[in-house]
Amino acid sequence: MEDASAAAIIDARGTVTGWSEGARRLTGYPADEAVGRSVRELLAEDVPPEAVSARSGTVMVRHxxxxxxxxxxxxxxxTGPDAAPHGFVITAEPPGSAETSLAGKAFQQASMSMSVFDTDQRYLRLNDAACHVMGVPEETLLGRHFPETVEEAEHSQGFNWHLRHVVETGRPLRYESYTGAPALNREHAWVTEMWPVRDHSGELLGTALAAFDSTEQYWARQRLALLNEAAAAIGTTLDVVRTAEELIGVVVPRFADFASVDLFDWVLGAEESPTVPTDEIVLRRVAHGSVTEGTPEAAVHLGEVDAYPAFSPIARAMREGRAIVSQAGEPSFMRWVAERNTRSPQGSPYRQGAHSMMAVPLRARGTTLGVAVAVRIRKPDDYAADDAVFAEELASRAAVCVDNARRFARERTTALALQHSLLPRGLPGQAAVQVAHRYLPSGSAAGIGGDWFDVIPLSGSRVALVVGDVVGHGIPSTATMGRLVTAVRTLADVDLPPDELLTHLDDLVTHLASDEDGDEVAELGATCLYAVYDPVTRRLNLAAAGHPAPALVLPDGSARLIPMSAGPPLGVGGLPFEATELQLPEGSVVALYTDGLIEDRDRDVDHATDELCRALTVPADSLDALCDTVLKAVLPEEPGDDVALLLARTRALGADQVATWDVMPDPAQVAATRQAATEQLTAWGLDETAFVTELVVSELVTNAIRYGAAPIQLRLIRDQTLICEVSDGSSTSPHLRRAHQDDEGGRGLLLVAQLTQRWGSRQTTRGKTIWCEQPLTPLF
Known part of the structure; x- marks a missing residue:
């Protein structure tokens, strides 16, 4: 085996005098070209000959x-015999040769990428990890400038800038980046430490760096940041579909290239949750999104129903209650992609790059609501175990928000149905006022409130107008409102004046609040406005319990609030209510409303009241049109509370519709009074009612003379019914009873009750009034 090391001999003047075969193989220069040349011609750096002795470590040689x-x-x-320096023996090892020192082996085998550069950013040394990142052996990079070894890109320019900055400042720095690398197929996160390298005298020789691949830590931080973002972005409204859309907005594009949310139909309605089917699962698409405009990956349109077979990752995720991850190449994934592609309206988007997908069940409070699907197409990384854990955490948070929205929708639907059942569906026919009304339930997250209105016919052609508000929201407020509505109707039937009626209603609310099983009305608070209009006298009598004063529009077009005492809210107890009475011209419009119409956190109440008065003066074809005009002009775009509006245009009964007689307290006057009533009926063209009316007048006038006190008065009112009223100065009310066979009397009121449509009595300031009504068509 040939010796891979190289050796050269240099004399004292820096001239090469000896050249080994290893040096030839290493540098490419044969001995006849190297011997006799100055060493400076072989070095890449312009180094004086006397400085060669100081060189050790790594030098740059030009091949x-x-x-x-x-x-x-x-x-x-x-050295020679005289101990004088005669030259140097230089030995060199080729790049990549085995390290012999412990420090060299530690550098070469380090798990992080480590490199050494000279002051001109040329590679002097790389370890194995750095060579792996760069994708080339060390000898290919040594001596080359860093910018020459990478593509021209923003991240490479930034890296080179930091290298130069260390040389210029002589200070170390820490550099974090998320970039690609020549030999890596995807981007990585890097934490790079760069520091200057100096000799024993402190002179800067170059720079060194160590780059740590922090991709896992980077993505862990990204997932945590995404979870924090999701906590603020998902569930901003109590709307199921909007919540699903918010989940898609968080996932795409940072976690998926395409995502969808499918829910069971019962989640969008008010039904209770069924169990998850074990075979095919039918879901409705409520939201999806993509990095590609138009979402071409969607095989199901928004709002459509789709059936997921048992083998699909979606069905598996819902049955097993965990995230199911599928990758390209897996049979289940390929089968699922093929099934999707056959249904895709845009061709085969899944086949065109989809390589990883995840199906995550949406479960909240032990109930499966649906599934979220995430697909990666452009992102090179497949979903891994850490991604599944993150997706399950994100899906659980989103599912709770979806379930909250579902529960809110169900409670809202229930409360709204209950409230509509308690509010008057069709206002009763009466001649005193023409009415129009509007009720707008709150769309806020607080839920349906306890606003209500009512129109109650009273005796004597009078009518009661009522508006009220139970402070609070949800079914408890609606149930409390139902109790108050029933109580007001019951008290109105007793025909109490407005201030007395509110006093009794206040006692009832106080009793409900003190009841252990009550609705704690005192904590919620309740207000009420009760008004009685008499079309005969054209007087309006009203009282309020903590409620806004109504607005009045006179026939001349002027509008103002009716000055009155608001009184304490219901349930306070012990404080009186003050009644207000005023005369109204025929054709006046009285506007009763709840505080949701004029009160809001960002509105001035006085300004809103002025807007209400101005809106009421706008010409309108009907009261219904005027209701719409008022709401459009006064109501904010997103009211935070329920709104009830009741408009009443007053009518009047003329003198030709009312007949009144004063009766002396003498039994002989009964016949004369009966005759006068009969003549009046003839004048009105109501002869068919004369027989019953004569009997009713005889009985009521006789009772007033016998058991009542002066003054006594008979009044006939021709309205939608024929009303007969007998008033006297006694406050003692009669009672209906069944007379025994041997009783000489006691059958009068029973006879009146049998012959008329309805009858009753009411207290007045001067005594009482007994009244009865009969239809203007014969009973028999």
């Missing part, structure tokens, strides 16, 4: 063919 090679050399001085 006979013109390129540079780095040689590890040793110089040994040669």
């Amino acid at each position: 006979h063919d013109g390129y540079l090679i780095g040689l590890r050399v040793r110089a040994c001085a040669v």
Whole structure:
């Protein structure tokens, strides 16, 4: 075996006097061309002859063919008999020769990439790891400038800049990058330490570097950052589809080139969750995204239903409850890709580069909601075990957000259905006011509130207008609202004045709040506005419990708020409510509303109230059109609370529709009063009601004279029904009872109740009024 080492002899003047065969093989110069030449002609660096003795380690030699090679050399001085230096014996080892020193072996075998450069960024030394990264042996790189060994790219320019910076400043630096390498098929993350190399005198000889491949750590940080980003980006709304879209936005393009989310149909509705089928699984596509515009990879359109066979990774992931990773070349992957390609509307996108996919079940609170699929097409890395762990964590967070949105939608649907069942579907017919209404449920994450309105016909052609609000959201507020609606209707049937009705309602709310099984209304809070309009007197009597005052639009077009005391909210207890009464011209519009119409965090209430008054004066073809105008002008784009709006245009009953007689407290007056009533019915063209009316008038007037007190008054009102009212000064209310066979009386009210459509009594400021109604068509 030939000796691979090379040797040369140099005299004191720097002239080559001896040249070995190994030197010829190493440099390409035969002995006859090397001997007699100055050593400076063979070196790549312009080094004075006297400096040769200081050279040890690695020097750059120019090969006979013109390129540079780095040689590890040793110089040994040669002296004569007089001890004077006669020259040097130089030995050199070719690049890649075996290291003999422990330090050299440690450098050569280091697991990280290590290189040494001169001050001009030329390679002087590389270890095995560096050669692997560069993809060429060491002798190919030695002596060459770094920019010559790599492609012209931004990352290579940055690397070269840092090398020069170490030479210029003489200080070490740390350099992190995410780039490719000549011999690697994908980009890697690198942490590179660069430092200056000096001799014993401190003179800078070159630079050295050690590059650590931190790709795994880099991707671990990226995955953690993506999880943190997902925590803020997913679940910003309580909408199932929007939440799925947010998941796609996080995954594409940083983790996948294509991703999709498919859910069970019941997740999008209000049904309870079924079990996951063991064979074919049917899902609905709710979101997908791609790095390619138009998402050509999607074989299923948004909103469409697709069936996933049992062998598919999607079905397996949902059955096994874990992420399923498939790679190109695996039978299950290829079978799945072939099935997708036959259905793809854009050709065969999966076959055109898809090499790795992952299916992750969306599970929350022990229930499987659907599946998320991620596919890599452009990204060179296949999905690995760490990616599966990350995807499961991301999917679990997204699934909780989807389930929260599903539960919110179900509760919202339930609350909305309950609220609609409690609100009046069709307002009752009455002649006192013309009404129009709007109810807009809240679209915020807080859920449906407890706003309500009602129109309640009262005796004497009067009507009660009600709006209320239970502070809070969700089914508890709606249920509480239902209780209050029922209570108001019950109290209205007793025909109490507005302030007294609110007092009784306040007592009820206080009782509910103190009940162990109650809805804690006191903590939620509730408000109510109750108004009674009388079309005969054209007076509006109203009182409020912590509720905004209604707006009034007069026939001349002017609009203002009705001045009144708001009173305490319901449930406070112990504080009085103050009633307000005012006369209204016919054709006035009263606007009752809940605070959601004018109150918002970013709005000034006074400004919103002014906008409401201006909107109410805008000409409109109908009250319904005026409702829409008001909502469009006053309501914010995204109201944060429910809104109830009730508009009522007043009507009036003229003198030709009302007849009144004062009755003296004398039994002899009964016949005269009955005769006057009969004549009035004839004048109104209601002779067919005369028989029943005579009996009713006789009984009620007789009872008032016998059991009541002066003053006594009879009033007939011709409205949609014929109303007969008898008032007296006694506050004692009569009671319906069944008389025994031997009783001489007690059958009057029973007779009235049998002959009329409905009857009742109400307290007045001067006593009571007994009333009854009969239809304007004969009962028999």
